[in-house]
Amino acid sequence: MIAKDVRERLAIILPLTFAFFLAWSFRLFGFRDAVLSVLTGTAPANVIPSPVSEAAFIQQAVLVEFPAPIDYSPIQEVCGRTPFRPGLVFTCEGQHGGIGMLRNQMLKCIRYAIHGGGALVVPSIALRNSKDLKDIETAIEMPLEYLLERETFKKYLTAGCPQMKIYDHVEDVPFYSQRQGQPLQLLGDQFEPDHPRTGLRHPRAWRQNFDGWLAKQDIHLQSERPVHIQMEQSFLEYPVRDDGDAFVHEFGKILSFRKDTRELAAKVLYELRTRFDLPIDPAVAINPGAYYGAHLRLESDAIWAWPPSEWRFSRMHDQFEEQYRNVKRTGLRTVYVASGNQTVVYMFADYLAKKLGSDVRVVTKQDLLQPDDMQRLAAMTFDQQALVDFMVMFKASAFMGVAHSSFPWNVALRRHELSRYAAYANEGSDLLRDEYSIIMGMAADYPYVDSFVTSIWP
Incomplete structure (x- = not known):
């Protein structure tokens, strides 16, 4: 008892x-x-995290590239329903564009290779002309590590899709010297050329159409006589949500930005935190009450591609005004700007000062990095430097960009994974508007809106 x-x-x-x-x-x-x-995945508002050393801060911040670490199971599920076969290899050569479009084009090419059930050669990149930003498709081919992590890519894709063989070079494919004829060029939407702007109507019929296309050319797959498929670059035609939301959230994580650019972004965050006493916790994705991220798309290539006479938000005043209204709404006083045109940044800073007062701080990575890191940054190309801005924008308390650029769509869609909303426009009428990000304007504000929402993996 x-x-x-x-x-x-x-x-x-x-x-x-x-x-x-x-x-x-x-x-x-x-x-x-x-x-x-x-x-x-966010820090509580207006709570400054406990002090950590600069080295520890940077180490933590570098690891937070996505809202959550990669989960291989959705990728494994998609690959598991696809029969793979030897004697077939896909290449994604000379992919071009800014980092937003470039990254998505690679993912799309890899998705077609999964559909086809073949091996894959690590994608390569066409170098942008440094003297003419709109010339994005030069004949100079760069390896994946020009912008992205090669070994991480191979490790993640192998874990997610173990049936797929991955090679660094097409010549590494067994019996490649005995291949069947010359490489065959193929567009992703070649079997559905009349698809709507939202993408292919029947993406899961791609394998059947592809096999029929091979058969018409009297090609029979053999291990000792491989067939080389060169995927050409079509534009925003793959409906990414066809494989389900879980796959959408995970697939893009196989492509990781160069570690040195993530380190520079982490140093920018550290400087923002220490100089302005901002509540930035490096271990979480988005810190409320810290800083505002403004992506200004007013570089020379943007004005050339989307002329202000036709595109409202290619007009400097309209883009500035929309950003100003959002900065005012958030109440944030530190504004981090991403732009490839420094003159535009100065003009935007003056614009905000006149509207909101001189206590609003407008800063860029060039303002925040220490001299040694500035030298590292200056040695990088336009597109490599953009990776730093991407990571800082991803972690901003609030973010805004235009709808005619893939860069802000990539940022906003990645951040949206943390949103309590399933839809993209529950807090207003903008094309995308949630508690973290805004893609400014409505469809009526643009001559046309490309299918970024339906065709981009975050």
Whole structure:
């Protein structure tokens, strides 16, 4: 009886003791906020994290490239329903564009290779002309590591799609010297040339159409006589959500930005935190109440591609005004700007100062990096430097960009994974508007809106 009485008392006392300890942990150590930040992927607003060394800060920030670490299971599921076969290799050569479009084009090419059930050669990149930004398709071919991490790509894609063989060079493919004829060029939408702007109507019929196309050319796959398929670059035609939301969230994670650019972005975040006493926790994706991210698309190539006479938000005043209204709405006083035109940044800073007062700080990566890191940045090309801005924008408390550029769509769609909204426009009439990001304007504000929402993996 005594033992039973002790057990009954312990059954009452132990839970009460644990509850008391937990309650005081919540108050003394901010445990509640830590739990919430883990569950939501964001830090609590206006709470400055405990001080950490610069090295520890950078190490943590570099690791937060996506809202959550990669989950291979959705990729494995898609690859698992595809029969792979030897004697077939796909290449994604000379992919071109800014980082937003370039990255998506690579992912799309890889998705077609999965459909086809063949091996893959690590994609390559066409170098942009440094003297003419609109010339994005030069004959100079760069390896994947020009912008992205090669070994990470191979590791992640192998884990997600173990049936797919991956080669660094097409010549590494077994028996490639005995291949069947010359490489065959293929457009992703070649079998559905009349598809709507939202993308292919029947993406899962691609394999059947592809096999029929091969058969018409009297090609029979053989291990000792491989067939080389060169995927050409079509534009925003693949409906990414066909494979399900889980796949959409995970597939893009196989492409990771160069580590040195992520380190520079982490140093920018550290400087923002220390110089302006901002509540930036490097271990979480988005920190409320810290800084505003403004992507200004007013470089020479943008004005050439989307002339202001036809595109409202190619007009400097209209783009500035929309950003100003959003900065005012958020109440944030530190504005980080991404733009390839420094003169535009100065003009935007003057515009905000006149509208909101001189206490609004407008800064760029060039303003924040230390001299040694500035030298590293200056040695990088236009597109490599854009990776730094991408990562800083991804982690901004609020973000805004235009609808005719893939860069802000990539940023906003990646951030949207943390949103409590499923749809893209629950807080207003902008093309995308959630609690973290805005793609400014409505469809009526643009001559046409490309299918970024339906055709981009975040």
